[in-house]
Amino acid sequence: MALTTEPTKLPLHEEHLRKGARMGDFGGWLVPLFYTSIMEEHTAVRTQAGIFDISHMGEFIVEGPGALAYLEKNLPRRITPMKFSQAIYMPLVNDRGGMVDDIIVYRMQEQKFLIIVNAGNIEKDFAWFKARVTQGVTLTNLSDEMGLLALQGPLSQTILLECFGAFYKDLRRFHYKDFEGGVIARTGYTGEDGYEIMVPKAKLKQVWDVLFRVGAKHGLLPIGFGARDTLRLEAAMPLYGHELTDEITPLEADLEWAIDLTKDEFPGSAILKKQKQTGIQKKRAGFEMTERGIPRQGFEIQKNGKATGAVTSGSFIPTTGKNIGMAYVTASEAKTGNAIDVMVRGKPVKAVIVPLPFYKRR
Amino acid sequence: MNFPENLRYTKTHEWIAVQGAKAKVGVTEYAQKEISDVVFVELPKAGQAVQQAKMAAVVESVKAAFDIYAPVSGKITDANKALEANPGLINQSPYADGWIFELEISNPAEVNTLMTAAQYHEAVQQAPKH
Numbered sequence: 177m178a179l180t181t182e183p184t185k186l187p188l189h190e191e192h193l194r195k196g197a198r199m200g201d202f203g204g205w206l207v208p209l210f211y212t213s214i215m216e217e218h219t220a221v222r223t224q225a226g227i228f229d230i231s232h233m234g235e236f237i238v239e240g241p242g243a244l245a246y247l248e249k250n251l252p253r254r255i256t257p258m259k260f261s262q263a264i265y266m267p268l269v270n271d272r273g274g275m276v277d278d279i280i281v282y283r284m285q286e287q288k289f290l291i292i293v294n295a296g297n298i299e300k301d302f303a304w305f306k307a308r309v310t311q312g313v314t315l316t317n318l319s320d321e322m323g324l325l326a327l328q329g330p331l332s333q334t335i336l337l338e339c340f341g342a343f344y345k346d347l348r349r350f351h352y353k354d355f356e357g358g359v360i361a362r363t364g365y366t367g368e369d370g371y372e373i374m375v376p377k378a379k380l381k382q383v384w385d386v387l388f389r390v391g392a393k394h395g396l397l398p399i400g401f402g403a404r405d406t407l408r409l410e411a412a413m414p415l416y417g418h419e420l421t422d423e424i425t426p427l428e429a430d431l432e433w434a435i436d437l438t439k440d441e442f443p444g445s446a447i448l449k450k451q452k453q454t455g456i457q458k459k460r461a462g463f464e465m466t467e468r469g470i471p472r473q474g475f476e477i478q479k480n481g482k483a484t485g486a487v488t489s490g491s492f493i494p495t496t497g498k499n500i501g502m503a504y505v506t507a508s509e510a511k512t513g514n515a516i517d518v519m520v521r522g523k524p525v526k527a528v529i530v531p532l533p534f535y536k537r538r
Numbered sequence: 539m540n541f542p543e544n545l546r547y548t549k550t551h552e553w554i555a556v557q558g559a560k561a562k563v564g565v566t567e568y569a570q571k572e573i574s575d576v577v578f579v580e581l582p583k584a585g586q587a588v589q590q591a592k593m594a595a596v597v598e599s600v601k602a603a604f605d606i607y608a609p610v611s612g613k614i615t616d617a618n619k620a621l622e623a624n625p626g627l628i629n630q631s632p633y634a635d636g637w638i639f640e641l642e643i644s645n646p647a648e649v650n651t652l653m654t655a656a657q658y659h660e661a662v663q664q665a666p667k668h
Binding site: 209210213402469472492499521 | 574575577578580596598599600601602603622
């Protein structure tokens with residue numbers, strides 16, 4: 177039986193329509209794809225600033241006297257050394273060494289943590305955490321109560337301080353401060369400087385309005401999910417369902433920096449340690465098209481007429497005009513400068529492996 | 539939105555301008571707005587045979603690829619090479635500089651199966667709004 181469900185609207189749905197957004201489905205959510213154009217919005221974030229409504233994302237709270245021990249046992253990075261103002265990124269690893277999701281963990285108190293997860297994985301992740309809950313651990317899903325906005329771009333600090341004051345001036349990358357019943361964290365998914373602002377849904381519109389009122393003179397634009405994807409691709413940030421899946425390990429995904437194989441056992445750790453010793457068969461790599469053609473997810477990669485991998489993300493990049501992509505390729509073919517073919521609608525189109533990221537801010 | 543009276547239209551948003559035995563083909567203003575910024579066009583080759591309602595070219599935006607169908611059957615006689623260097627012509631000038639290919643019509647009766655401007659206008663107005 178096929179049950180069609182209406183996509184869920186964002187809390188600021190009407191605001192997006194008012195700003196002229198073209199709405200579209202993203203994993204069951206009705207989100208702004210673009211307001212004016214992906215090209216313009218991508219450029220605005222690279223040169224000025226943009227706001228993203230990412231309220232679809234999920235938020236969990238883990239607390240109680242057993243919270244720290246519970247996370248230490250189940251997460252692939254050390255949690256104990258985290259400071260109360262700190263946030264860290266990591267994959268959530270399954271028992272087979274694959275990735276359930278990628279998450280950001282915020283330490284709020286000695287025994288209280290906020291976890292931000294991908295929208296499409298809220299139920300799966302919550303079940304994963306719930307199944308592992310031990311005594312003295314309370315797990316709460318706040319996803320329906322919280323809204324999340326991202327302010328990104330070189331002018332984001334100027335705008336943020338003008339909106340919310342000098343209290344946020346010394347906020348460092350991957351740190352956060354309390355804000356209006358939520359947090360402001362210096363994090364993002366664009367490769368630019370920026371902030372993610374989490375507040376209860378009821379306060380979301382107020383924050384959105386203040387940011388635009390102050391940001392207008394700095395060229396602040398609302399940014400849709402189209403540019404969010406080209407920005408994160410250019411910054412080589414992996415996206416769940418593309419570069420990250422339950423079948424791909426953090427080592428294959430080039431996320432060894434985001435796990436700690438020296439810590440005590442965590443789900444999948446034995447498999448990952450073994451893979452670290454024996455070596456990976458396939459690897460995430462970046463490539464650039466050298467002939468005309470845009471790579472898209474699922475396109476086969478060939479070397480000398482033989483399949484050697486597949487594209488996971490690909491796009492035209494507005495600021496550089498290049499056609500780039502990320503792919504999993506046989507580890508031995510992942511070397512910079514290696515000439516490959518991307519099969520675009522059945523025809524080989526030349527490309528070359530390039531180092532990641534494609535873009536790094538100055 | 540502008541849908542010139544002298545063109546015929548498909549339900550997949552191509553237009554065709556018939557001039558004797560030949561015809562030029564492009565996408566409508568509605569389509570270029572839906573696709574948004576066109577960043578890549580794959581053109582058919584002269585001499586290639588195309589069938590009505592079958593893929594003849596590809597237009598890509600930043601996010602996705604869109605198949606362009608031949609409004610009628612025929613043989614490709616020319617393609618708009620200017621689109622390779624400047625695919626944005628499809629957005630800027632969908633009915634003139636943004637034409638995609640030209641073909642020689644093999645079955646003129648097929649033209650009569652296509653929509654008039656008024657019919658297409660109506661079809662577009664009934665399309666689901668986002």
